[in-house]
Amino acid sequence: MSLDWTALGQVTAVSLGVTVAVVVVFALGVLGLARYEGACEEGGTSGVGVAQAGLCFLACAAVVAYGIYLIVPQFH
Template identity: 50%
Template sequence: MDIDWAALGSVFGVSLAVTVALVGLFTLGIVGLSKGEAATSGASTAGTSTAGGGTATAARTGAYVCFALCAAAVAYGIYLIVA
């Protein structure tokens, strides 16, 4: 039995990089949702000011994009396993 150490190292490196990237992307999504919620609650407690509305919308949109990219990466991984 012969182990191809170069291929094993390559698989380990790629899986480590993709895992770190996915966790980072998901974390950015959670931070974006919390920033959007904080901006929305801050604008509602300030009275009639709507200055935080654009910031909240941008943060929420960015969070949804991060979550969509995570879902796409997971779907691609499942596709690679099945195919």
């Protein structure tokens, strides 16, 4: 049995990169919610914070849905 170490390294690198990207995008979504709540406490509204949070959380959900699509063979 032989192991393709290059392919294993590529899979590891891509997995690590996507994981870090999803965590950063999720953190930006939480930041957007915090901005919105901060603006509400000051008596104003921040549509930018809500839009930022919505887009970030939507992007995270899309990545998770794509991962599930790749894993479950009935979806192909």
